[in-house]
Amino acid sequence: MGYRMGNRAIYSILMLVCVVVFWFFENFYTPATYSKSSENGISSSFPEKLLPTSTTGEIVHHTYFSLSYNEPFEQAEWVAYELNKSQLTTDDRKRPYFIEDPFVSTKSADWRNYKGSGYDRGHLVPAGDRRFSEQAYNETFYTSNISPQNRAFNTGIWNNLEKQTRRWTKRYGTLYVYTGGVLKKGLDQIGEEDVDVPDAFYKIIVRKTGNDFSGIAFVIPNKPQAFPLSNFVVSIDEVETITSIDFFYKLPINEQDSLEKTTMVSDWEF
Numbered sequence: 001m002g003y004r005m006g007n008r009a010i011y012s013i014l015m016l017v018c019v020v021v022f023w024f025f026e027n028f029y030t031p032a033t034y035s036k037s038s039e040n041g042i043s044s045s046f047p048e049k050l051l052p053t054s055t056t057g058e059i060v061h062h063t064y065f066s067l068s069y070n071e072p073f074e075q076a077e078w079v080a081y082e083l084n085k086s087q088l089t090t091d092d093r094k095r096p097y098f099i100e101d102p103f104v105s106t107k108s109a110d111w112r113n114y115k116g117s118g119y120d121r122g123h124l125v126p127a128g129d130r131r132f133s134e135q136a137y138n139e140t141f142y143t144s145n146i147s148p149q150n151r152a153f154n155t156g157i158w159n160n161l162e163k164q165t166r167r168w169t170k171r172y173g174t175l176y177v178y179t180g181g182v183l184k185k186g187l188d189q190i191g192e193e194d195v196d197v198p199d200a201f202y203k204i205i206v207r208k209t210g211n212d213f214s215g216i217a218f219v220i221p222n223k224p225q226a227f228p229l230s231n232f233v234v235s236i237d238e239v240e241t242i243t244s245i246d247f248f249y250k251l252p253i254n255e256q257d258s259l260e261k262t263t264m265v266s267d268w269e270f
Helices: 002-027 134-139 151-155 157-172 236-243 253-261
Strands: 059-061 066-070 075-083 119-123 146-150 175-181 200-209 212-221
Touching (some): 075 146, 119 151, 157 175, 212 253, 236 253
Antiparallel strands (some): 059 066, 066 075, 119 146, 200 212
C-alpha cells in the first residue's frame, strides 16, 4: 500500500514538473534570431528601385524580404519580397516559434498579444512562399511579419490570393509582391501592446515583361468574403491613397503613371 502511494506521489511530481516545463517554454522561451541584420552585411534582396517609401523610416532588410515597421500600430505597414519559380517548392519544414524581430529598433510586438483575441496571426509574407530554405521559412515567423486577421478571412479569400500569386509565378515568372494592413486611426486593438486590427488588407503584385512593368492590386476587407478575388481589384493609386505609401516613386513618372493607374484584370489570368 505504501509502495503504491509512493509511486503515485512520484508520478504526480513528474506530471507537475512536465506542466511547469511546458508552461515555461510556451511563455518564455524563444530563439534569439532567425537571420542576420542589414548591419551585419545583409542588404535587401529586393530591387532597390522598387522599394516603397516608409512613413516611419523603420525599414528592415532580412535575407529574403524587407519591411517597414510602424511602431504605433505594432506591425509592418508593408512587406516586400521577390517570388520566382525556383522558390516554389513543397519542402516539409518544421513550424518554428513566433519571435520578436530583433532588428526592429523598438522590437516587434510579442505574439502573446494574439492569444485569446479571436484573431489569427496572419502572415504577410506567406510561409508557403518560403519553403525553399529553412532560414527563408523561419524568417516569416518574425512577429514583424504578422498582423491580426479574421480567421475565416485568413483561411478563405486571403489564402486563395496567396495561392493565386503562386499560380501567377508559375505562369509569368518572377513577381514582386507587397503586402500590408490598411493602418489608420481608430482601429480595434488587441493584447497588452495594443496591436491594431486592420479593417482591410492590401496586396500589390508586379511583373516585368521586357522593359515594362505590369501590376495588379487588391484591397480586401478583413472579414469573411463570398465574392471572387476579381471583385477586389483596385489601382495601385488607390492603395497609395489609403495607405499614404508611395510604392514606385523611383521609377520615371511615365512608368509610374502607366503602372499605378491601370486596373486591367484582363492582363492577369485568374
